Amino acid sequence: MKNREVAELFYEAADILEYQQVEWKPRAYRKAAQMIENLGEDIEAIYARKGKTGLTEIPGIGESIADHIAEYLETGKVEKFENLKEKAPLGAAELLEIRGLGAKKMKKLTDALGIKTLSDLKDAVTAHRLKRLEGFGEKSEENLARAIEQYEKSHARIALGKALPLAEEVISALKALCQDTNPKIDLSKIIYTGSLRRLKETIGDIDILAEAEKEEAPEVMNCFVSLPDVDQVILKGSTKSSVILREGTAIDLRVVPPESYGAALQYFTGSKEHNIELRNIAIKNGYKLSEYGLYLKESGEQIAGNSEEEIYDRLGLIYIPPELRESRGEIKAAARNTLPRLIEPGDLRGDLHMHTTYSEGKDSLKTMIGRAEALGYEYIAVTDHSRSQKVANGLEIEKLKAQWEEIDKLSKRFRIKILKGSEVDILKDGSLDYPDEILRELDVVVGSIHSGFASPERKMTERIVTALEHRYLDILGHPSGRLLGRREPYAVNFEKVFEAAAANGKVIEINSQPSRLDLNDELILRAKTFDLKFCISTDSHSTTGLSFMRYGLGQARRGWLEKEDVVNTYPCSRLKEIFTKPKT
């Protein structure tokens, strides 16, 4: 799977070309890169099967880009891009990340002051060499200095699990402050938008949209920039402001009048690519679409804008849920009325992966069961670690049996069904960490890799495939092993893993831990083409963890999954049938 690699190639080339003031080509390259990234199919396989023709069938890829891809797949590089890189300044890509510094200003800096890297820029700013330049001044120098500081402090993306609660806190704080300041301002329509609303696994900054009458907007802005957690105000206008919180996260607030709320919500939710597609549809139909509404091009009359539903409807499209708005074919599907009916929070009947104090959990078996019951679940599976997981206090067989006894006792005191499970290590040779006579007594066997992450791809693939062929394995836990921002997924051939899972009727886990989100949306999309079943689990290590379900659910929705695709939407009886273990 070289899709990401190939996409990266074009993103990089686009940056350099943009810096060189080349017009349009960077946009074409970025569009192609985005298509390749979201292909859901191995680009190398397409090329092997259909050659260059197969590549040009992908939207956004024409003759020239197809040639470059072919060259890269065959030789490992693109001659033209190699030359390009030699001509660009060393740190161009990094410098373009600095807020307020785009291709044009950057070119000026390189030409006039020889600035090629971030440290060059820092030196120039410190020595006040910028303000003498045409088009620059006192203020822009100050702003760049702050932008550099900000970039160095935190240019990493924020995990969904951090951003979502943070956005909710800021929203309720803003509501309260506005209410205190002027009781007439009713911020009942306020929501986070952007990649956060699309529930992407990581978020660049938090975007918030609020509805207010025009004359109230400045007051809302005043409240926003005076929130106690605000550290810096980047910009402040009457409808748009930008701040940075003390802990480093950037937050934008937009305020629009009621007649534009839906249009603005649609617009700021993105993705950018989705919006461009949508605008093109509007143009073709004689409309104009902006964040203020959908208008007739001729008369300028507004024909939609109150709600998102109205806008999609007037464009001849079924409503597209935010998680699907990634320009992965959702607009075509909406036009043909073939969008999936995405899985909903209320569809989930249980959680099939959690830990207790028996292994490395922080809450007792009883506490976890009580909390799960309070969440309204019909069933849960308790899945502490197996015996090889020494660091996580993995259960020896006697201790596992003791847990079964306690589960039997507690079952009488709770309404919720408690399934006996285990997160069993998949050992180096692909065997499971308990003997068959133990495994077959378990209701749910989650098999996971916890060691030997650096194995070569062929070995890791064999190891997982062997485990998937084990008749007592039910679920493959956190299948890629990645830890967001900390550990890359292990090298493994997912085509083969998915094939083996499908052939053996195994369920693939979507792990909801904010640091994992494993499988990710792209792999879910690919796995779905193998007709696989999934489960969405929290892998909780405490009662707090049980509420992480919404993050995994978000990824499932981003992966176009429907209720029927996810086994923990099934009633317990149906689930038990799937996980039945033959005794002989």
Next chain:
DNA sequence: GCCGTTTTCGGCCCGACTGTTTTCAGTCG
């Protein structure tokens, strides 16, 4: 460099905010 139910040539999303301008370019989302 891509693409076509307005086009095989001439478009390519659109609007807010800022700073350095003196009417607008650059950047961002």
